[in-house]
Amino acid sequence: MDDLRIEKYLSRRSSLLKASQVRELLKWIGRDVISLGGGVPDPASFPLDELKQILVQVIEEKGSSALQYAPTEGVEELRQALAKFMGEKGIKAEAENILVTSGSQEALELVARVLFDKDDTVISENPTYLGALQAFSLYEPRLEGVPMDDNGLIVEALEAKIKKVVASGRRVKLAYLIPTCQNPTGKTLDANRRKRVLELAEEYDFLLLEDDPYSYFYLDGVEPRSLKSMDASGRVIYVSTISKVLAPGLRMGWVVAERDLIEKLVLAKQGVTLQSTTLCMYVLLEALKRGLVAGQMPKLREIYRVRRDTMLEALDEYMPEGVTWTRPSGGMFVWIEAPSNIDMDALLPVALNKYKVAYVPGSSFHVDGSGRNTARLSFSYPPLNALREGVARLASLLVEHMSRVS
Numbered sequence: 001m002d003d004l005r006i007e008k009y010l011s012r013r014s015s016l017l018k019a020s021q022v023r024e025l026l027k028w029i030g031r032d033v034i035s036l037g038g039g040v041p042d043p044a045s046f047p048l049d050e051l052k053q054i055l056v057q058v059i060e061e062k063g064s065s066a067l068q069y070a071p072t073e074g075v076e077e078l079r080q081a082l083a084k085f086m087g088e089k090g091i092k093a094e095a096e097n098i099l100v101t102s103g104s105q106e107a108l109e110l111v112a113r114v115l116f117d118k119d120d121t122v123i124s125e126n127p128t129y130l131g132a133l134q135a136f137s138l139y140e141p142r143l144e145g146v147p148m149d150d151n152g153l154i155v156e157a158l159e160a161k162i163k164k165v166v167a168s169g170r171r172v173k174l175a176y177l178i179p180t181c182q183n184p185t186g187k188t189l190d191a192n193r194r195k196r197v198l199e200l201a202e203e204y205d206f207l208l209l210e211d212d213p214y215s216y217f218y219l220d221g222v223e224p225r226s227l228k229s230m231d232a233s234g235r236v237i238y239v240s241t242i243s244k245v246l247a248p249g250l251r252m253g254w255v256v257a258e259r260d261l262i263e264k265l266v267l268a269k270q271g272v273t274l275q276s277t278t279l280c281m282y283v284l285l286e287a288l289k290r291g292l293v294a295g296q297m298p299k300l301r302e303i304y305r306v307r308r309d310t311m312l313e314a315l316d317e318y319m320p321e322g323v324t325w326t327r328p329s330g331g332m333f334v335w336i337e338a339p340s341n342i343d344m345d346a347l348l349p350v351a352l353n354k355y356k357v358a359y360v361p362g363s364s365f366h367v368d369g370s371g372r373n374t375a376r377l378s379f380s381y382p383p384l385n386a387l388r389e390g391v392a393r394l395a396s397l398l399v400e401h402m403s404r405v406s
């Protein structure tokens with residue numbers, strides 16, 4: 001078997017699989033390198049005592065069900081509880097509108113699996129969530145990116161993009177959006193623009209895929225209404241997760257959609273995982289019943305407000321003139337933009353080896369590989385002093401290289 005070359009057996013599809021730069025960077029954590037890379041939740045946010053009690057209770061009281069196979073769509077009681085939870089967010093749903101998934105990442109994959117044919121036009125914000133690009137790319141859609149400003153996706157640019165697609169004899173099938181505290185930019189789509197996005201979806205008859213991991217701890221006032229809560233015709237597919245609210249290791253996410261789409265997603269999921277982990281479904285069910293999920297929100301807001309503010313203060317203090325950044329209303333990320341002649345991809349090895357700081361180069365989040373002068377910084381994980389130090393190190397790197405290329 002020594003000289004077996006696996007390459008000659010690989011499918012054409014497998015050549016579309018690309019390593020995630022974020023996952024690659026995780027390897028550097030703990031080697032003196034301060035990571036502003038992955039969006040890893042602060043473990044101080046995990047409700048350890050309550051989860052321990054819940055686990056014991058679930059095993060003791062529901063062991064024979066919680067360790068058994070369950071329906072692909074999810075444990076019925078959990079689907080009901082998630083429908084109720086969604087109702088508290090203004091989203092009308094019944095259990096039949098809910099599919100429980102293994103994190104929202106699986107939800108994105110399943111949606112792409114059942115909706116995308118090769119060369120279908122799919123629009124997203126540019127930049128957008130790397131994991132969505134990874135999931136979508138296997139199905140070979142044509143990805144079209146639309147730029148953002150401080151108020152999120154520019155709706156005039158969206159309309160111009162749609163018109164261009166239509167003029168070329170194609171149609172837009174779906175727009176994938178992260179309207180609240182977007183990954184990677186931290187930007188939030190403003191209320192009027194949300195309405196306009198829905199109008200455009202009606203007018204040009206495309207679906208919307210709303211990805212919403214971060215709205216639960218929106219920091220600046222009233223959380224904006226989700227697209228799904230304003231959806232009159234059932235064209236919004238809403239995807240969310242407990243990863244940032246309880247713990248990502250539970251791998252619990254869900255989809256809210258019309259029943260006929262849920263039925264297709266269930267069939268797709270059967271061939272992939274059969275079902276999500278029964279034990280974790282019961283844990284999430286009990287956490288929802290006890291009000292633990294809702295009870296997490298004030299703590300999360302406190303943790304991430306301090307973290308965001310610490311990063312923003314450090315950026316104000318250390319960054320050289322010519323570098324700009326976003327001021328997010330929540331989420332886990334700040335997006336920085338260096339002068340156009342600075343190449344953040346090329347600087348990453350220098351950052352890791354010499355300055356001992358990790359960030360994610362912005363080009364990986366762009367559908368067209370642009371944005372080489374940008375980067376995503378995560379404020380979610382390092383201790384606060386390391387956060388400040390990480391920003392200071394990154395600033396030193398930029399100062400050195402900006403003076404060199406100017």
Ligand SMILES: Cc1ncc(COP(=O)(O)O)c(C=O)c1O
Binds near residue numbers: 211
């Ligand atoms: C926008 C977005 N969508 C989906 C995910 C996937 O999260 P999970 O699979 O843990 O629910 C993430 C994780 O960071 C994200 O930022």
